[in-house]
Amino acid sequence: MAGNSFGRIFRITTWGESHGTALGVVIDGCPPRIPLAPEDIQLDLDRRRPGRQFTSPRGEPDRVEILSGLFQGVTTGTPISLIIYNKDVRSRDYDEISLVYRPGHADRTYEQKYGIRDWRGGGRSSARETAARVAAGAVARKFLHSRGISVRGYTVALGGVHCKEKNLDEIDRNPFFCPDPEAARAMERRMTELREAGDSAGGIVEVCACGCPPGLGEPVFDKLDARLAGALMSIGAVKGVEIGKGFASADMTGSEHNDPVTASGYAGNNAGGILGGLSTGMEIVVRAAVKPIPSIAIAQQTVNRHGEPATIRIKGRHDISAIPRIVPVCEAMVLLVLADFMLHPFPPGFPRNPGAAVRSV
């Protein structure tokens, strides 16, 4: 209810504040006998880590430990508890913001809801919370990998620069997880510009999932796209989500938008791999609009806790954009949704091993 859990069957519960002792996640419902080691998780955590160019220089080492749920190198079906101790905690950077509300942040809404807020680095509302999502997503990835499903995210827009081409081989060759090398260079210039101006940028992340059997999802309120939308929108910086053609669908006609049905699948994927809330067996394609980082060095109007006008210039070590660090977070949310649905009951008679489910009709 308090909303720190996600998923029904593959279910995670995250905890921890930006400047507390540690943060972590408990994964309940991971199938047994999946090989798992800390390195599997560290890999994804490192992709989210700050310290890259254009990201905050804070030295968060983000070392994950597995505290339970493993025996002899494989999962046992019992809860997997992961912990990441906070190391580089300088809450004095944040003393000033204990008195005023930062525009674009949750400072005042938390205080209005709870009558108290942990102002050290945003406390629970800090993006640091997403490290636990990425850790859990890495476990989901291991499970999905055993079922032939892979998930990949990348940046399709940043600071007003939109990708023109989509070459997934380029993703790891630039600091933005950008599949278009020319766009990546323009993004870099734009980021340098904004850093000098003390401003920040938004962008768009796309996530693709391959290998999903048809029929994943539940057809009414728990449609696969509904769960993906909720999952991505639950990331602090995300303000929009679309599937397949998304908002562009609004301007299309039916004859343009419908993907013709073929024996082996569909001749086109405007649907983004989902029809009637159920996966079609085609690639699942989802995009998230990321708002600009609200912490900027430029002066902003606000009020203090007494309601008196104040000016704030956010110092401290901040990213210029949630991109690229948000890319593995978006991936994690998609992984978690898919892992959960892969464990939903399939009807009897249906191939019982969902990984082997019919892909052709």
Add this chain to the structure above:
Amino acid sequence: MAGNSFGRIFRITTWGESHGTALGVVIDGCPPRIPLAPEDIQLDLDRRRPGRQFTSPRGEPDRVEILSGLFQGVTTGTPISLIIYNKDVRSRDYDEISLVYRPGHADRTYEQKYGIRDWRGGGRSSARETAARVAAGAVARKFLHSRGISVRGYTVALGGVHCKEKNLDEIDRNPFFCPDPEAARAMERRMTELREAGDSAGGIVEVCACGCPPGLGEPVFDKLDARLAGALMSIGAVKGVEIGKGFASADMTGSEHNDPVTASGYAGNNAGGILGGLSTGMEIVVRAAVKPIPSIAIAQQTVNRHGEPATIRIKGRHDISAIPRIVPVCEAMVLLVLADFMLHPFPPGFPRNPGAAVRSV
């Protein structure tokens, strides 16, 4: 799990197929002592009803009956069961589609998931299912009204025509729930064109909620925006959702996007009334991208149940666009999310009557 329920505290469960005996909804968790009569619900159902211009001429009367949960004209806190008997059921219109899969519909994905599908009018996957949502939303509206919250939806784009102005007084003066009279006229021309072409159109619906206290929502996975996104994306035709500036945020800088904080609220509402997943007390603004109706008279390529190529031209009585009938459905989903969060536990010490919650800081 099977996903026919929505909400946690104000929780609904819908049932029924397009061409079955009836459809309905059970509302569990509605507070007691809310005045309620069938007319309250009928009002919203009538706004969703076909038979208006540009919508299907099927004579669905959609008469709702309240079967339980009322005593002496008020709710009792026990489940409210609503039923709408299906009247105009001609399943012979659909016999042909029992053999082939309609492009853009869930015909094949249902069959892949369940090994069976009720092909009469789409069965459970029919948009007729949304009548139950609208009925439940009307009950949520009564409850929210008692707390000072109102919700209103309207069309901001249809068939490629986008609204330039937003005058809510215009909404009920045209068949599209469109707040821009000039755009409404252009939409009408476009619809006539498409009807003649046997094609269909998509569009964009915007929903606004006024009067929400700050602090509604849960800050991590059950953010108010996450739940709204999931709610709207669970409507069959919706392919994208955005909050506040939404996808436009991606191209903005932090200094443009942040809403300055004032003593009484915020000077701007780019955030769409939500920060950190919690309502700010400003108007909540959310938009849904609606894909074109997939049932078109134009010939389309598909396959039959044996995987053999087939051509299909959808006859029968179909809408040209899910708009305007989807507008009250979008409203309903927003109403249901807000009603649910209004009953979430607020911390002790916080004003206990959420309706009276602090609006100013």
Add this chain to the structure above:
Amino acid sequence: MAGNSFGRIFRITTWGESHGTALGVVIDGCPPRIPLAPEDIQLDLDRRRPGRQFTSPRGEPDRVEILSGLFQGVTTGTPISLIIYNKDVRSRDYDEISLVYRPGHADRTYEQKYGIRDWRGGGRSSARETAARVAAGAVARKFLHSRGISVRGYTVALGGVHCKEKNLDEIDRNPFFCPDPEAARAMERRMTELREAGDSAGGIVEVCACGCPPGLGEPVFDKLDARLAGALMSIGAVKGVEIGKGFASADMTGSEHNDPVTASGYAGNNAGGILGGLSTGMEIVVRAAVKPIPSIAIAQQTVNRHGEPATIRIKGRHDISAIPRIVPVCEAMVLLVLADFMLHPFPPGFPRNPGAAVRSV
């Protein structure tokens, strides 16, 4: 949250009051392609029906209708909505009790919780609510039958008479579902006595489930026995639940209580078919203590709604004991728990068809 739903995957939601228009249940999550007809459900409803000897002479016909979820005689995987219209509704019998609180009933606690109560026949708190449970249980029975699981309940004590033998063939040969014919005769004498005295009786119901594969249940909070205990205790009249040796275990030693392990199962079943919250593959045995019907003709002390002392003698048509009508209700709750767990995810590699799961090790 408001608690009118039960189960996670095979999930039911019940609604309706004793003297409302109708009562019913929505079953969400029933697997597709299970043959189902109204008669399957009517059979169990008739076993719960009043009109038998020692039960209330009210003429509730309890005709069930299936409103959704079926196509061509089998379930489709979509919600199954069942409705039973109330026929013999004489609320004037209850007018008097609108003013005073009946001892042993929920009259005052409802009013304290909701600030309103439907006093017609107890409203939602009436045992009539259990008809919906029995209807849903009958659907669960059909599903479980397809997996080789059968569930049977019977009376082991009534009005102070306890069974000495347990011959299941006797169950349908007496009006109490009693497996001991001699005890049944003593029960009959006791019931006649109590009817003359205007008093009522309690008893004990036992339910057995055969054919469950080992490993059903979840090992910590959702142990199979925990769910069974919650399920049975959710029946209004039940005040105690025990598994296997139950309360007698408390006086046993470990060497007496432990069931020796054998290659094919266990040499003994003190555990009642459950170890560590998981089914062992042996017969599951659970008992429920049923309190005497609180509505008695003998004068009782109470207060009216103004807190003034009052005397009440309950007239109207009431049973002398919840037994035997509660027997199919207890069965239904066990059926619902088992159906739910049979659809829980089993680990990959485990036989995917739970019905075929390993019984021997």
Add this chain to the structure above:
Amino acid sequence: MAGNSFGRIFRITTWGESHGTALGVVIDGCPPRIPLAPEDIQLDLDRRRPGRQFTSPRGEPDRVEILSGLFQGVTTGTPISLIIYNKDVRSRDYDEISLVYRPGHADRTYEQKYGIRDWRGGGRSSARETAARVAAGAVARKFLHSRGISVRGYTVALGGVHCKEKNLDEIDRNPFFCPDPEAARAMERRMTELREAGDSAGGIVEVCACGCPPGLGEPVFDKLDARLAGALMSIGAVKGVEIGKGFASADMTGSEHNDPVTASGYAGNNAGGILGGLSTGMEIVVRAAVKPIPSIAIAQQTVNRHGEPATIRIKGRHDISAIPRIVPVCEAMVLLVLADFMLHPFPPGFPRNPGAAVRSV
């Protein structure tokens, strides 16, 4: 779904194995601004700790750390993560049992469910898991204390010795939490006897809750007694649960069992403080039957993992009875149920601060 979470609003998720690195619990939904310190939790943990007379001499120090959810000494409304590192882990004691199944334990059922088991000390099925419940219960106790509710457990039977009197002042004056000093002495003699025989004993624990407002609980499937029954039965050793008169009700008549209603409450508490699933405002009284510890030094028949007959004598450091250590565990489960229901939505108009709810009518 995998069942390591408990509660809806005050919701806990436990994790950890007997011989893993650590065990812990995440509490989600605890209200903000409740003062909390590790000592509050340690107090209850120490009551559950082994090392007392008649309990296992294992030196588990059970030091709890609070990793999140606190700021300046009070809860913030965000998840509270508690961890207890395992110190005295000698898994070599358990090597032998990796090969055979211990009678009365979950060894084989786990292996049947998961295809793998962590045989070190029972892994997740060990009673050590309950330390996390007690830690979470201590936090619930702090919250409930702020609302005027107190919960106390004690032993009413052990090894066949049943209490005759109930003097709660005696509870802490003997090693069994027994309210009858004479019974306590007989229990001590019985325990010595059984220790010498290498056998073990069961017993009965009673838990009382004072100060609950009327109306706690939800009236159909989530009755207060249903949730209490499920909660207590989820403790590994518990085989029976009863409320108020419990199984004795079965032999009573309605005129004996009904508690007369008075202006200020009820003249009697046979109902155990619950009517129609809702608290009456009287003391809530619940009892749990505890089976004898299955680990005994006496030789038992079993089979090994290959299904071959084997004899087992359990060595290692084991308790003679789950009592008294299970007493705080039973308390914890009652505390968790009550904390959860205290945060359930109360209807509008009802006193909004549940702690101040009407106790008199």
